[in-house]
Amino acid sequence: MEYLLLLIIALCSGIVGSLVGLGGGVILVPATLFIGINLGYIQELTPQSVVGLSVIMMIFTGLSSTLSYMKSKTVDYKSGFIFFIGSIPGTMLGAWVNQYLDLPSFNLYFGILLIILSTLLLVKDKLKPVKWFVEHGTKKQFIDHNGKEYIYGYPIWFAILLTFVVGFSSGLFGIGGGSMIVPAMLLLFQFPPHVAVATSMFLVFLSSIVNSASHIALGNVPWIYTIPVIIGAYVGAKIGSALNKKMKSETLILVLRIILLLLGIRSIFDGLF
Template sequence: MEYLILAIIGLASGIVGALVGLGGGVILVPATLFIGINLGMIDGITPQTVVGLSVVMMIFIGLASTLSYMKSKTIDYRSSLIFFAGSIPGTLLGAYVNKGLDLPSFNLYFGILLIILSTLLLVRKYLKPVEWFVKHGKKRSFTDATGETFVFGYPVWFALVLTFGVGFASGLFGIGGGSIIVPAMILLFLFPPHVAVGTSMFMVLLSAVVNSITHISLGNVPWLYTIPVIPAAYMGAKIGAALNQKMKSETLVFALRIILLLLGVRSIIDGIWG
C-alpha cells in the first residue's frame, strides 16, 4: 500500500514540479511527511529521509523536464549554469544543517519559506518592475509563440549571491530550488514565465545531482522508496512539461502562488500543532 501511495505522490510531484518549475520537492516533501508521519502510512519517514528521497527524485524530474523544454527552446543555458555555480556551496551547507532539524522545526521553517514566496507572487502585479537588475546586468531577450518579445537580465555577482541562498534552501528542505529561483527570475530579473520554468528545471537537474551525492553520503536516501517514486515522477514530469506549453504565462504564475500558499499553510500548521 505504501508503494502505491508513494507512486501517486511521485506522479503528482512530477506533474506540478515540471508544470511550474518547482522541481517537485514542494509536493513530495510535505505530502510524504504528512501521510508517513501524521497518518502513519509509510514506515521509516523522517525529515532527513524524505529530503533524501526528494533530491534523488528531482534528478529524474529535472531530466524529463529538461528534455521537453529543450524541444520548445525555453531554456536559457547560460543563466542555468551561472545559477548552478552559485548554488553548489549553498546546497552542501544546507544538507549539512538538515541533520540537526527535528520535524516540527522543519515543517515550520519550510512553511514560512513557502508563504513568503507565495506572497511575493501574489503582490507581483502591484510591484513596479525591478528594472535595476536588468539595467545593471547583461540584457537578454526572448520572443514567445505569440510574437511578444521579453527583455530580461541580471548582474552575475547578484545571481551568484542569490543562488547561494537558493542552494542552501534546496539542500536543507529538498525542494530543488525551483520554488525560489522561479519567483526571483520573474520578479527581479524579468524573465518571461515560460523561460523561467524551463531554465529552472535545467538548473534543478544539475543541482539535484550534487544534492543527491551529498545526501547519499549522509545516509539520508531510503532506496526502496525510490522504486515507486522515480518512474512515477518521470512520467509526471513529461505530462507537466507538455501542459506547460499549452498554458498562458499568467496562468502559470497563478498556479504557482496557489500551490505555494496551500502547502505553506499546511506545513506551518503541522510545525506548530503537529
C-alpha cells in the first residue's frame, strides 16, 4: 500500500514540478509528511527521511525534464552552471542543519516557507520586473519560436549569493530550488518564461546530486522506498515537460498557489499544536 501511495505522490510531484519548474519536492515533502506520518500510513518515516526521498526524486525529475527541454533548446546551460556554483555550499549547509530539526520544528518552518512561496506566486504577475539587474549584469538574448526577442541578464555575484540562499533552503527542506529561483529569474533577471523553467530544472538536476550526496552521507535516505518515487517522478516529469510545451501554465500556477497556501497553514498548525 505504501509503495502505491508513494508512486502516486511522486507522479503528481513530477508532473507539477516539471510543468512550472519547481522540481517537485514542494509537493512530495508535505504530501508524504501528511499521508505517511500524520495519517500513519508509513510510520517509519521521519522528516529527515522524507527530505532524503525528495532529493533522490529530484535527481530523476531534473534529469527527465532537462532531457526534454534540451530538445526544444530552452536550457541556458551557462546560467545553470553559475547558479549551481552558488547553490553547492548552501545545499550542503542546509542538509547538515536538517538533522537537528524535530517534526514540530520542521512542520513550522516548512509551513512558513510554503506560505512565502505561495505569496511569491500570487504577486509575481502584479510586480513589475526590476531592470537594474539586467542593466548592471551580463546580458543575454533569446528569440522564441514566435520570433519574439528577450533581453535578460544578471550580475554574477548577486546570482551566486541568491542561489546560496536557495541551495540552503533546498538542502534543509528537500524542495527543488526552482520554487524560489524561478520567480527571481522572471522578476529580477527577466528570463523568458520557458527558458526560466527549463534552466531551473537543469539547476534542480545538478544541485540534487550534491543534495543527495549530503543526505546519503547523513543516513537520511530510506532506500526501500526510493524505487516507486524514482519511477513516479521520472514518468511525471516527462508528462509535465510535454504539457509545458503545449499549454499555458497560468491555471496550474493558480491551483498551485492555493495548494501551497493550504499546505503551509496545515504544516504550521501541525508544528504549533
